[in-house]
Amino acid sequence: MLRRGNFSDDHDDGVIDVDGRLTIDFGRRQVFINGEEVQLRPTEYRLLYHLVKNAGWVLTHDQILAKVWGYEYENEPHYVRLYINYLRKKLEEDPANPRYILTERGVGYRFVDYKRNDLRGEQEQEAKLP
Secondary structure, rough: OOOOOHHHHOOOOOEEEEOOEEEEEEOOOOOEEOOOEOOOOHHHHHHHHHHHHOOOOOHHHHHHHHHHHOOOOOOOOHHHHHHHHHHHHHOOOOOHHHHHHHEEEEEEEEEEOHHHHHHHHHHHHHHHHO
């Protein structure tokens, strides 16, 4: 409980509209896909919280383990992969080709930098492809 105590202290009451499809309300601990609430387990929510709060930045496996599970789980990297998969299944349109939670091979994961309109840029690039 103590290692999770700082989670609520760093809490942001803002609503984040990632791209019109995905909305996250940290104040109410709610996540919406196309206006429909998605139920997340507490660990999934903590993982999403840390990814979103560091959007655009790569979080290493070790950083994620320390923030979400605590330092005593430093030798359990499979937890990160497992819970990233859980989140992708709940949030992504196509979990095999994620738009929100991106893999940085051999390093960790990053949440798309929605503040810099990465999603809109990716959509524009896809539209230009033949």
